[in-house]
Amino acid sequence: MSKSFEKYQKRRLKASYLSVVLSITLVLMLVGFLGLAVLKYSKLSGYFKEKISVTLYLKNNLSETEKKGLEKFLKEKEFVNTYHFVSKDQAAKDFSKEIGEDFLTFLGDNPLKSYYEIKLKADFVSPSQLIFITKDLEKNAYITEAAYDAPLVDLLTKNIKTIGFWLLVGASVLSFIAVLLLNSSIRLSIYSKRFTIKTMQMVGATKSFIRKPFIWGSVRLGLLGAFLASVIILTLCYKVDHKLPVLSLMEDVEVLAIVIGGIFAVAFVITAISSFLATQRFLRLKTDQLYF
Known part of the structure; x- marks a missing residue:
């Protein structure tokens, strides 16, 4: 028992x-x-934030020395994650692929500009910070305009x-x-x-x-x-x-x-x-x- x-x-x-x-x-x-x-x-x-890009349109006919100086300038910026250079010729080819025809045959001259596409670090991607960043980048003598998709960033x-x-x-x-x-x-x-x-x-x-x-x-x-x-x-x-x-x-x-x-x-x-x-x-x- x-x-x-x-x-x-x-x-x-x-x-x-x-x-x-x-x-x-x-x-x-x-x-x-x-x-x-x-x-x-x-x-x-x-x-997803690091997928946001800022496009830096450059002045025409930059020399290799000026281009290297600009890249050094970008490397020193704490908000830059990566950057990629696109020449005006490559930009024309890319645009032609997007529209499905060679627009240069109609225009003759290439109106597009060479540019750098930069990806930002996630901590710096916000509407207020991007306004400050673009103004800071546009102070560079080789950059004519810094543009990004503001509505996308807001959303x-x-x-x-x-x-x-x-x-x-x-x-x-x-x-x-x-x-x-x-x-x-x-x-x-x-x-x-x-x-x-x-x-x-x-x-x-x-x-x-x-x-x-x-x-x-x-x-x-x-x-x-x-x-x-x-x-x-x-x-x-x-x-x-x-x-x-x-x-x-x-x-x-x-x-x-x-x-x-x-x-x-x-x-x-x-x-x-x-x-x-x-x-x-x-x-x-x-x-x-x-x-x-």
Whole structure:
């Protein structure tokens, strides 16, 4: 009879641990995906911003020396990411391809100008900064005009801000819910051992002595859940990369490292704090209050 009861208790204990680990794993998966979405959104918004180009139309008949001086000028600008030179002849060929006919046969002379197409660093792509940047570039003696697609920049900036705001709001709300769920899982796990806590206290064990095994036990379960959540997230990222290679989730090692590190940090901190508070609560209760 006693052996069967012990087996029953062990099965209950294993089931309790399993349910806690599964709960922690699911919650940490949610936290991980939210973190991945926020960090990846920042990268993607930077990617699209760096596609914005500014065209620098040049004065006619620049010498190679003047051209090299202009390139040196561009290299020294902190907002310039890359630049590409297009001669007036190449510009004419490109324009002819766009319209589907050779416009030089009608005009005779090439009215187009040589130009540099520069890509800006993401941090400098905004309507206000681009106005300042174009004015600064036009001060150069070799540049006649600096032009960019202002409506596109306005639309891109507006959409990025709107999407970023709602993404952060959603991530904050869901993260708060995830923390509450994680806290509840740990509290329920310790609630099932409240009589053990009180028994240890009644035989003279100190509060710190009682708390320590419960805290470390919860932390171990949390770290196990973090490990399982990390494996699942990495597996799903690998699968998504095969379906949507443009996202390059597995190639972005820095983002993945931050997400995985964040999952383990959240698991450690929340389980430690939750188990400490839950154990402390039951230590303060009287014996007859444990039944409620």
